[in-house]
Amino acid sequence: MVPGARLIVLGKQGAGKGTQCVRLSRRYVLPHISTGDMLRAAVKARTPLGLEARRYLDAGDLIPDSVVLAMIAARLDQDDTRTRGFLLDGFPRTVAQADGLDEILKPFSIDLVLDLVVPTGLVLARLMSRRVCEDCGAIYSTFAPPKLNWTCDFCGGDVVQREDDTEEAVTRRLALYDAQTAPLIARYATAGKLVPVDATGTVEEVAGRLLALVEARLGAGGAGA
Numbered sequence: 001m002v003p004g005a006r007l008i009v010l011g012k013q014g015a016g017k018g019t020q021c022v023r024l025s026r027r028y029v030l031p032h033i034s035t036g037d038m039l040r041a042a043v044k045a046r047t048p049l050g051l052e053a054r055r056y057l058d059a060g061d062l063i064p065d066s067v068v069l070a071m072i073a074a075r076l077d078q079d080d081t082r083t084r085g086f087l088l089d090g091f092p093r094t095v096a097q098a099d100g101l102d103e104i105l106k107p108f109s110i111d112l113v114l115d116l117v118v119p120t121g122l123v124l125a126r127l128m129s130r131r132v133c134e135d136c137g138a139i140y141s142t143f144a145p146p147k148l149n150w151t152c153d154f155c156g157g158d159v160v161q162r163e164d165d166t167e168e169a170v171t172r173r174l175a176l177y178d179a180q181t182a183p184l185i186a187r188y189a190t191a192g193k194l195v196p197v198d199a200t201g202t203v204e205e206v207a208g209r210l211l212a213l214v215e216a217r218l219g220a221g222g223a224g225a
């Protein structure tokens, strides 16, 4: 893939954005910017942002656009994203955030938007069984737990169920996705940036499809090169 590419990964909760972004980010040495991870880290560190964000996060509500945009603007101002590009995970999530992102990036723009497509019935089951490492964010499930006692295989942190992976909060997040985030799909399709990816099947199968599509669009011989 061309160096410095600017990518967005869209997809409803449980579509596998986090898992696939970690892989893509390692493969292309691309900074992985997850607003959910950044917000959870702020809550854990009890920063002013974290104290404000906590009640939204626990309820499964969206953080106000202005707060998220300020956080993203600060992150995209760091040098690594200018030289290496980036992979946005969980952002933008509203039309106002997409507008704000366009402003922040000027005179540049997003190269590609990967949309991980999964049926809602499947994501509900994935989310209810999801478990995450509190420290490094590694993702497990009740079917694929860490090797020892819910202790992270990578960093030794505690592996837990996220506060917002309860049935009530999940239902709320999925409804918000349909209302607020789904309209972005049409926006990026019109701009010729959208690539839908079938996100059913195993992690490896989805990863293989993603790589093939990214290479086709942004590889040395692709249209974006």
Ligand code: ADP
Residues within 6 Å of the ligand: 012, 013, 014, 035, 036, 037, 039, 056, 057, 060, 061, 062, 063, 064, 065, 068, 089, 090, 091, 092, 093, 097, 164, 173
């Ligand atoms: P999921 O996609 O499964 O909801 P994330 O880790 O991406 O998980 O986000 C968790 C929570 O963080 C969201 O429910 C929301 O409260 C908050 N959040 C993350 N990204 C954004 C964003 N771009 N705008 C507003 N809130 C956000």
